[in-house]
Amino acid sequence: MPGTRLDPIDRKILAELQADGRMTNVELAKRVGISAPPCLRRVRTLEEQGFIRGYHAEIDSRELGFEVQVFAMVGLQSQAESDLSAFEERCRSWPLVRECHMLNGEVDFILKCVAPDLSSFQSFLTGELLTTPNVASVKTSLVIRGAKDEPGVPFEVLEERLSKSA
Amino acid sequence: MPGTRLDPIDRKILAELQADGRMTNVELAKRVGISAPPCLRRVRTLEEQGFIRGYHAEIDSRELGFEVQVFAMVGLQSQAESDLSAFEERCRSWPLVRECHMLNGEVDFILKCVAPDLSSFQSFLTGELLTTPNVASVKTSLVIRGAKDEPGVPFEVLEERLSKSA
DNA sequence: CCCACAGGCGAAATATTATTGCGCGCACCT
DNA sequence: AGGTGCGCGCAATAATATTTCGCCTGTGGG
Numbered sequence: 211m212p213g214t215r216l217d218p219i220d221r222k223i224l225a226e227l228q229a230d231g232r233m234t235n236v237e238l239a240k241r242v243g244i245s246a247p248p249c250l251r252r253v254r255t256l257e258e259q260g261f262i263r264g265y266h267a268e269i270d271s272r273e274l275g276f277e278v279q280v281f282a283m284v285g286l287q288s289q290a291e292s293d294l295s296a297f298e299e300r301c302r303s304w305p306l307v308r309e310c311h312m313l314n315g316e317v318d319f320i321l322k323c324v325a326p327d328l329s330s331f332q333s334f335l336t337g338e339l340l341t342t343p344n345v346a347s348v349k350t351s352l353v354i355r356g357a358k359d360e361p362g363v364p365f366e367v368l369e370e371r372l373s374k375s376a
Numbered sequence: 377m378p379g380t381r382l383d384p385i386d387r388k389i390l391a392e393l394q395a396d397g398r399m400t401n402v403e404l405a406k407r408v409g410i411s412a413p414p415c416l417r418r419v420r421t422l423e424e425q426g427f428i429r430g431y432h433a434e435i436d437s438r439e440l441g442f443e444v445q446v447f448a449m450v451g452l453q454s455q456a457e458s459d460l461s462a463f464e465e466r467c468r469s470w471p472l473v474r475e476c477h478m479l480n481g482e483v484d485f486i487l488k489c490v491a492p493d494l495s496s497f498q499s500f501l502t503g504e505l506l507t508t509p510n511v512a513s514v515k516t517s518l519v520i521r522g523a524k525d526e527p528g529v530p531f532e533v534l535e536e537r538l539s540k541s542a
Numbered sequence: 543c544c545c546a547c548a549g550g551c552g553a554a555a556t557a558t559t560a561t562t563g564c565g566c567g568c569a570c571c572t
Numbered sequence: 573a574g575g576t577g578c579g580c581g582c583a584a585t586a587a588t589a590t591t592t593c594g595c596c597t598g599t600g601g602g
Contacts, residue, residue, distance in 0.1 A: 216440075224440070227433035231397050234559060234589095245581050250560070261439050267393035268429040271529045274382075274390070275537075281479065281486055298523035305530035313447065313517040320447055320517070324529060326537060351479040351486070357464035361527065363437045363490060364471035371441075371492060400560095400588060411552050416589070 216261070219244060223252055224261060225365040231265040268361065275326050279353040282321040282339065287346045289318065300342055306334050317349075328352075382427070385410060389418055390427060391531040397431040434527065441492050445519040448487040448505065453512045455484065466508055472500050483515075494518075 216224075222242045226233060233241075239249035256262045271279075286297060294312065301310035301321060309322040321339075325331035339348055382390075388408045392399060399407075405415035422428045437445075452463060460478065467476035467487060475488040487505075491497035505514055 224433065224435055228435055229432070231431035231433040235561095236559060244579095246559080247561075247582090248580055251579085259439075260436055263434040263436055265397035265431060265433050266395070266527045267390065267397045267431050269390055269394050269528050270426055270429055273425075273427050274529055274534060276529050276534075279477070281477070302524050305532050307524065308526045308528075308530070309522075310524040311445070311447070311522050312520040314520055315515075315517045317517065319523070326533070330537075349481075351481045351483065354478040354480055356475075356477050357485070358468050358473065358476040360474045361432045362435050362474075363440055363442050364474070366471050367492070368440060368442075371496075401590095402588060410550095412588085413553090413590075413592095414551055417550085 220252060220256060220261075221365065221368065223249070223256065227253070227262065227265075228362045228365070271324055276324045277327050278325050278331055279356070280323045280325070280331055281351045281353070282323060282335075283317040283349045283351075284319040284321060284339070284345060285316070285347040286318045286344050288344055293344050294318075297342070297344060304334070304338060306331070386418060386422060386427075387531065387534065389415070389422065393419070393428065393431075394528045394531070437490055442490045443493050444491050444497055445522070446489045446491070446497055447517045447519070448489060448501075449483040449513075449515045449517075450485040450487060450505070450511060451482070451513040452484045452510050454510055459510050460484075463508070463510060470500070470504060472497070 219242050223238065226238055226241055235250050235253070236246050238253070239246040242249060253262070284297075286293060297319065298310060298312075301307045301319075306323045306325055307321050308324055309320075311320050312318065313320055323331065323334070325334065335348070335350065339345065385408050389404065392404055392407055401416050401419070402412050404419070405412040408415060419428070450463075452459060463485065464476060464478075467473045467485075472489045472491055473487050474490055475486075477486050478484065479486055489497065489500070491500065501514070501516065505511065
């Protein structure tokens with residue numbers, strides 16, 4: 211239902227839950243300015259309508275022993291739809307691959323990968339990715355350091371945009 | 377405190393909360409096989425020690441009106457540390473830029489951006505990113521479609537790894 | 543071998559929170 | 573006006589979170 215529009219309270223709810231997904235409902239209600247029951251009803255509705263896809267704890271991957279993060283640019287030999295989706299399906303089956311996006315331009319896919327160390331990434335690269343049928347080229351870039359990593363969407367931009375169109 | 381090792385219950389807690397960050401503590405306790413009070417204590421400890429950095433609702437950006445997602449590869453003129461961190465600071469101030477990673481290789485940074493539509497990304501690109509001092513080159517790739525987007529870390533890999541070293 | 547002690551657990555009690563049921567007010571027709 | 577649908581908040585109830593406390597276990601003296 212794309213006709214469903216969100217009012218300012220809904221957007222505030224989304225913004226608050228994006229920032230702190232474990233906030234209690236009473237706290238959330240206080241922040242958005244309504245009482246707890248309607249607030250909870252709104253949250254449930256937002257979940258059902260798919261605006262909220264889930265809740266996740268953000269884990270420090272380095273603390274957990276995943277020392278390296280790598281972007282891999284992948285080019286395929288064939289861009290036929292069946293070959294594209296076959297490659298995507300492969301990516302979904304690899305735990306080290308956390309993200310896979312199809313791109314325009316020279317490169318067909320970009321993959322974001324994590325691994326405990328360089329050698330385990332190397333073995334994934336040579337043993338899995340490079341041996342996958344239809345993979346023509348892979349260029350990898352190691353992440354030296356992370357400068358920003360914000361989950362989700364910029365609600366600031368959304369609000370700004372809505373105030374203009376009003 | 378890198379000496380702090382996690383036992384299997386802690387790892388299970390992290391895995392469960394990564395998968396569902398809003399799970400109640402009693403449900404979590406049931407799943408990891410201990411009672412609620414020690415479970416809650418463990419969660420608090422994991423939060424304090426930084427293994428858990430926060431909790432976030434996962435929002436459907438497309439439903440919210442962010443139609444385009446773009447990766448931007450940025451090259452700088454100077455790679456002096458002060459120039460690198462100046463650029464990183466810029467990235468942190470741009471809401472459209474959700475992630476910024478410094479890379480090895482030819483490209484200095486990769487940026488993941490979202491925008492409501494192509495034209496608003498274009499205006500960000502030409503009006504902000506390209507006019508930033510020290511930016512030498514920017515190559516952008518539009519995301520055609522997303523094939524995988526898993527938050528967090530692959531606990532499967534971690535467990536496998538631990539069972540081997542045991 | 544026995545004891546003191548630290549750490550982690552679970553049962554029970556208490557404080558908070560989530561959830562349900564209901565009546566009210568408001569906007570929108572007709 | 574009168575009717576209707578929607579969303580709110582109050583109040584009651586169910587569930588959960590959090591604190592308190594005593595028990596068990598493993599460890600390191602003495």
